[in-house]
Amino acid sequence: MQAELLTIGSELLNGAIVNTNASVVARSLAELGIPCRRQVAVEDVRPRILAALGESLRRCSVLLITGGLGPTFDDCTMEAIAAATGRPLVYHPPIAACIRRFYRRHHRQLQRAALRQAYLPQGGVALANPIGTAPGLWLALPRQLVIALPGVPREMRAMMVRSVLPRLRRRPGAATIATRTLRTSGIVELAIETLLHRLRLPAELQIGLYPHLRLVDVRLTAVTRSAAASRRLLRHAERRLRRVLGAHVYGVDGDTLAGTVGARLLKHRTTLAVAESCTGGLVMDQLTNVSGSSRYLRGGVVAYHNALKQGLLGVPDAVLQRFGAVSASTAKAMAAGVRRAAGAGLGLSITGIAGPTGGRATKPVGLVYLGLADGRRTHTQRHQFFGDREAIKAQAAQAALDWLRCCLR
Amino acid sequence: MQAELLTIGSELLNGAIVNTNASVVARSLAELGIPCRRQVAVEDVRPRILAALGESLRRCSVLLITGGLGPTFDDCTMEAIAAATGRPLVYHPPIAACIRRFYRRHHRQLQRAALRQAYLPQGGVALANPIGTAPGLWLALPRQLVIALPGVPREMRAMMVRSVLPRLRRRPGAATIATRTLRTSGIVELAIETLLHRLRLPAELQIGLYPHLRLVDVRLTAVTRSAAASRRLLRHAERRLRRVLGAHVYGVDGDTLAGTVGARLLKHRTTLAVAESCTGGLVMDQLTNVSGSSRYLRGGVVAYHNALKQGLLGVPDAVLQRFGAVSASTAKAMAAGVRRAAGAGLGLSITGIAGPTGGRATKPVGLVYLGLADGRRTHTQRHQFFGDREAIKAQAAQAALDWLRCCLR
Numbered sequence: 001m002q003a004e005l006l007t008i009g010s011e012l013l014n015g016a017i018v019n020t021n022a023s024v025v026a027r028s029l030a031e032l033g034i035p036c037r038r039q040v041a042v043e044d045v046r047p048r049i050l051a052a053l054g055e056s057l058r059r060c061s062v063l064l065i066t067g068g069l070g071p072t073f074d075d076c077t078m079e080a081i082a083a084a085t086g087r088p089l090v091y092h093p094p095i096a097a098c099i100r101r102f103y104r105r106h107h108r109q110l111q112r113a114a115l116r117q118a119y120l121p122q123g124g125v126a127l128a129n130p131i132g133t134a135p136g137l138w139l140a141l142p143r144q145l146v147i148a149l150p151g152v153p154r155e156m157r158a159m160m161v162r163s164v165l166p167r168l169r170r171r172p173g174a175a176t177i178a179t180r181t182l183r184t185s186g187i188v189e190l191a192i193e194t195l196l197h198r199l200r201l202p203a204e205l206q207i208g209l210y211p212h213l214r215l216v217d218v219r220l221t222a223v224t225r226s227a228a229a230s231r232r233l234l235r236h237a238e239r240r241l242r243r244v245l246g247a248h249v250y251g252v253d254g255d256t257l258a259g260t261v262g263a264r265l266l267k268h269r270t271t272l273a274v275a276e277s278c279t280g281g282l283v284m285d286q287l288t289n290v291s292g293s294s295r296y297l298r299g300g301v302v303a304y305h306n307a308l309k310q311g312l313l314g315v316p317d318a319v320l321q322r323f324g325a326v327s328a329s330t331a332k333a334m335a336a337g338v339r340r341a342a343g344a345g346l347g348l349s350i351t352g353i354a355g356p357t358g359g360r361a362t363k364p365v366g367l368v369y370l371g372l373a374d375g376r377r378t379h380t381q382r383h384q385f386f387g388d389r390e391a392i393k394a395q396a397a398q399a400a401l402d403w404l405r406c407c408l409r
Numbered sequence: 410m411q412a413e414l415l416t417i418g419s420e421l422l423n424g425a426i427v428n429t430n431a432s433v434v435a436r437s438l439a440e441l442g443i444p445c446r447r448q449v450a451v452e453d454v455r456p457r458i459l460a461a462l463g464e465s466l467r468r469c470s471v472l473l474i475t476g477g478l479g480p481t482f483d484d485c486t487m488e489a490i491a492a493a494t495g496r497p498l499v500y501h502p503p504i505a506a507c508i509r510r511f512y513r514r515h516h517r518q519l520q521r522a523a524l525r526q527a528y529l530p531q532g533g534v535a536l537a538n539p540i541g542t543a544p545g546l547w548l549a550l551p552r553q554l555v556i557a558l559p560g561v562p563r564e565m566r567a568m569m570v571r572s573v574l575p576r577l578r579r580r581p582g583a584a585t586i587a588t589r590t591l592r593t594s595g596i597v598e599l600a601i602e603t604l605l606h607r608l609r610l611p612a613e614l615q616i617g618l619y620p621h622l623r624l625v626d627v628r629l630t631a632v633t634r635s636a637a638a639s640r641r642l643l644r645h646a647e648r649r650l651r652r653v654l655g656a657h658v659y660g661v662d663g664d665t666l667a668g669t670v671g672a673r674l675l676k677h678r679t680t681l682a683v684a685e686s687c688t689g690g691l692v693m694d695q696l697t698n699v700s701g702s703s704r705y706l707r708g709g710v711v712a713y714h715n716a717l718k719q720g721l722l723g724v725p726d727a728v729l730q731r732f733g734a735v736s737a738s739t740a741k742a743m744a745a746g747v748r749r750a751a752g753a754g755l756g757l758s759i760t761g762i763a764g765p766t767g768g769r770a771t772k773p774v775g776l777v778y779l780g781l782a783d784g785r786r787t788h789t790q791r792h793q794f795f796g797d798r799e800a801i802k803a804q805a806a807q808a809a810l811d812w813l814r815c816c817l818r
Contacts, residue, residue, distance in 0.1 A: 013445050015436030016617050016628075018429055022450070027424030036422050037457065041431070041448040048446065055464075179423075190520040193481050208419055209481070210426075211561075219425060274711075280697025281690030284711045288689025291765055291798055299717040302683075302693045304708035307752050312710070312721055342717055356700055386515065387540055389700055391563070 001171075003029050003036045004060040006052055008067035008077055009151050010043045021066045021156055028160055032168050033177045033223065034062060044068050049080040057084060061144055062168075067151030069134040071114040077148055078119060078137065085141060087122040095126050099133045127163040131155045138167065145171075178230035180238055182218040183255055184248040185402040189216050195244045201237050213391065214398045215257065218245075250405055257401045258286040258293075264408035265296040270345030272404075274300035275313055275338035277325065278352035278368060282397045298342040303334065313337030326351050328369050328380040335371030336378050347373040350400050352383075354392045368396045370403055379407075410580075412438050412445045413469040415461055417476035417486055418560050419452045430475045430565055437569050439630075441577050442586045443471060453477050458489040466493060470553055473573075476560030478543040480523040486557055487528060487546065494550060496531040504535050508542045536572040540564045547576065554580075587639035589647055591627045592664055593657040594811040598625050604653045610646050622800065623807045624666070627654075659814055666810045667695040667702075673817035674705040679754030681813075683709035684722055684747035686734065687761035687777060691806045707751040712743065722746030735760050737778050737789040744780030745787050756782040759809050761792075763801045777805045779812055788816075 005025050011017045019041060026036045037060060042048040049068065056063050068077030082089045096118035103110040117134050120126060127136030127147075132155050137148040147164055149156045184192065189211045196207060196218075206221040220237050222230040242249055250260045265272055274283050284300045287293055301312050306325055309315040315333040323329040331349050339347025352368030359365035366385040371378060381403060385395040414434050420426045428450060435445045446469060451457040458477065465472050477486030491498045505527035512519040526543050529535060536545030536556075541564050546557040556573055558565045593601065598620045605616060605627075615630040629646050631639035651658055659669045674681055683693050693709045696702055710721050715734055718724040724742040732738040740758050748756025761777030768774035775794040780787060790812060794804040 012432070013435055013448065014439045015432040015434070015445075018427060018432045019448075020427055023421070023424040023427045025424070026422055030423045036424075037452070038461070039422065039428075039448075039450040043446070052447070177423075179425075188517065190480060190522065193522075194520075206419065208425070210420060219420070221423065273717075276690070279694075280702075281685070281693030281709065281711065282697075284685075284690030285688075285694045285802075288691075288711070288713065288763075289799055289802070293689075294713055294767075297713050299713040299721075300690065300711040301721070302690065302697075302709040302711070304697065304703055304706050305751070308682075308708040308750075311752070312708075312750060341721060342714070343720070354697075358703075384516070390698055391540070393694075393698070 001034045001061050002059075003034045003062040003064060004056045005036055005039045006049075006056055006063065006065045007039065007041045007151070008044055008049055008065065009041070012041045013043045020153055021151065024153070024157055025064055025066065025160065028165055029062075029064070029168075030177045030179075030221075032165065034168070035177075035223070044074045044076065046076045046080055049077060050084055053080055053084040057144055057146075063144060063146050064164075065146070065148040066156050069117065069136070069148060069150045071111065071117055071133065075116075078121065081137065081139065081146060081148060082121040085121060085139070085146065087124075089119040090122050092118050092120055092126060095120075095135055098128075098135070102133045127159055129155055130158050130162065136163065138163075177221060177223050178227065178234050179219060179221045180234045181220070181253050182238065182241055182245065182249050183251045183257075184216050184218060184245055185214060185250050185257060185398065185405075187216065187245070187248045192216055192218060192245070196241075199240055199244065201240070202233065205233060205237055213395050214402070247406065247409065250402065256286070256290070257398065257405065259290045261401050261405050261408065262287065262290045262293055262296060264405060265346075268408055271296050271298050272346045272348060273298045273338045273342030273344035275334040275347065275349040276300060276302050277304060277309070277334070277350060278354040279350045279393050279396050279400070280304065280354075282393050283348070283350060283400055286397060286401065298344040301338055301341070309334060309337075312341060314340070324363070326353055326363055326367060326369060328371075328382065331369035331371030331380050332373070332378045333371075335373035339373045339375065345374070346404070347371075348400060348404055349373075350396050352385075352392070352396055354389045354396075356389060366392050368392070368399070370396075370400050372403065372407060410443045410470050411468075412443050412471040412473060413465045414445055414448045415458075415465055415472065415474045416448065416450045416560070417453055417458055417474065418450070419454075421450045421476075422452045429562055430560065433562070433566055434473055434475065434569065437574055438471075438473070438577075440586055440588055441574065442632075443577070453483045453485065455485045455489055458486060459493055462489055462493040466553055466555075471577075472553060472555050474555070474557040475565050478526065478545070478557060478559045480520065480526055480542065482522070484525075487530065490546065490548065490555060490557060491530040494530060494548070494555065496533075498528040499531050501527050501529055501535060504529075504544050507537075507544070511542050536568055538564055539567050539571065545572065547572075586630060586632050587636065587643050588628060588630045589643045590629070590662050591647065591650055591654065591658050592660045593625050593627060593654055594623060594659050594666065594807065594814075596625065596654070596657045601625055601627060601654070605650075608649055608653065610649070611642065614642060614646055622804050623811070656815065656818065659811065665695070665699070666807065666814065668699045670810050670814050670817065671696065671699045671702055671705060673814060674755075677817055680705050680707050681755045681757060682707045682747045682751030682753035684743040684756065684758040685709060685711050686713060686718070686743070686759060687763040688759045688802050688805050688809070689713065689763075691802050692757070692759060692809055695806060695810065707753040710747055710750070718743060718746075721750060723749070733772070735762055735772055735776060735778060737780075737791065740778035740780035740789050741782070741787045742780075744782035748782045748784065754783070755813075756780075757809060757813055758782075759805055761794075761801070761805055763798045763805075765798060775801050777801070777808070779805075779809050781812065781816060
């Protein structure tokens, strides 16, 4: 089985909304082992829908359509399906009864146009809509399966889960796809690719690399005939990959760098305080997105102005005068200062130039110093990042959290 | 001119990521009066790209492609364009020099594969990538225009704005659509809709409402025969809308709430310090995303643990004991404390329960107190937000910045 997805809606074509339905449908199909080969979006215009429908039906065995099932006259998906498959529209009294009940329940006057939704192409089965009035369509043709769902994301998702996926699961021949993402830090995309090349992982395994600044996700997808075989393939590949990627792997699937750092702080039974300058609160924001972070996070200081570096963190005036706010010495004093001020086990600091202004030849935009104090010693790191203000902030935050993660191994 | 968009990436077809590029491109083209008739997404697989390319080239006059321009061997968009248009790939030494410079600047070893990005189909012009190494392509064929951009959203957006839109604007027959976005805060979508209904704005004007938690964007799109007429229509509509929306409008187009707050702080020649508890650094992060924010922002304290509320902000132990950390009294003491500690003109504080744990019947998850101290008086606000941890943090940050904006009128 190979699927295509046709999403219908002028609001997609003019960019007014993001097509979230496409990824929801694709992910649902992938989990059943039905690869989605093409996604097409067209406007609510009958000839355009008809053309796209005809092309897709020639290529795929499962065609999933969203949108254009509403009661208004620009909704013409059912007519287009009827025309493309050469089947007349048939009136379904039970659907009409459902629509009437819906209007009564919502104390609204029945609009005549609403009953347009009671027509389905001949041979089609209505899929119940638990939220709105537009029913979906399940139309099994001799060689293809056509499924139509409303475009409203909540209705689409509910009907996908309640009606479509259970029916698809019962069809024979569904392969199974399983995925696993290894999340890495401190190693670039091309270096991972070179390692992968040497590993020669089995061909049934698709590998995708998705970089986010200094982090790269390695997504493994196994497509086999049984769920057990897919899982076995993934487990085996993950073991081999972990052997070459080593400590670069900071988590899997939905893990975050901040979450991994938090788990390690808990394991070491220690607490953290953060002094941020150029990242301006971003590191603390990421750390506090983790539920339960109050167990290991004392808090932090955003020492933007030097007065705060001195007053709240105790950075000596002499250090700021001699080395400047962006220096290893200041990073050191900030880390030790925030650790002391917050009564934490560890103090982490970030000071740098996020730009676009404020850079000089000796201290260019993107220069960032990190400091880490544990009460005995204070270490520092120097980085040079590139990009715009937000990219430099984001890279500095990733580098700081990843350094902390490595120190907590 | 009629456009189609081809987005390339296996991660789109398996639903791993949402195709945000499609809406960004479609909106950009719509603003130039170039309707996007079809959006197609296919995997990074050469024959699939080739098939989709051929079909699109037969239908449209502008084909915009995103994705598959990276250095790795699964990136084959340029080869596919070369094959579909019958033009050989040509090596461009200036692009190779750019790539070498990029690697040198980032202190990274040049990977041979990276130089694959120096090849473009014959007759193509490279579009500079200000962020990464993959150049874009502008290929003017006798009857079509083919544009290719990287799939990384930040790179795609930057190149769209810097290279593609200015070039498209210079082509004849474009630009009859103009847009203006009024960004509002403190008024819900349905209330805006009711106001709009009463205004009866002209029919040539399309209006879209886009809510982001507590903020709603009102997007006006004018479609007329001349750019001047579109601009006139927009100016007139904006004036009428501003009259009914009043101070709810915090900015237009790309303005942010943090940017507006910053501009007003500058105008009032005052400075700000922030004490955050439940928002965990998010408010400071947003304020410091504004370039030049060091002129009015002293810094802040993320007082997650009560010890920091006491030690760094001077919140009296008695207040914490009697009223708790999430209370108007604590918000008051935090705002006054951070203002004093940072030597700022204004002190803003946020304390609440971001959840999902930590709520009680009297203090449920989502309860947030804000404090604002100006040296003479300290005000507080109480809010009840809903949603998950990140949604509650985001709403609290929006409410805090918007309150500050209103106080600085």
